[in-house]
Amino acid sequence: MLDTERCTGHGRCYSLAGDLFDSDDRGYSTVIHPDVPAGLEDQARTAVANCPERAILLEDA
Numbered sequence: 001m002l003d004t005e006r007c008t009g010h011g012r013c014y015s016l017a018g019d020l021f022d023s024d025d026r027g028y029s030t031v032i033h034p035d036v037p038a039g040l041e042d043q044a045r046t047a048v049a050n051c052p053e054r055a056i057l058l059e060d061a
């Protein structure tokens, strides 16, 4: 889950996990895959760990 209220557009998520996140026209994050596809779990965890605003949360299915 992406908390758009917390996102301040650092861009770490879409730089480090570009298969899961993209940027909007202002540099804020957007989610490409709401449900993490198989094989991209490491990218998801990396994005969570590197978001300085703690705007990305991983939820168990």
Ligand code: SF4
Binding pocket: 006, 007, 008, 009, 010, 011, 012, 013, 014, 027, 028, 029, 050, 051, 052, 053, 054, 055, 056
């Ligand atoms: S790393 Fe966090 S604050 Fe930065 S763009 Fe991604 S979600 Fe937003």
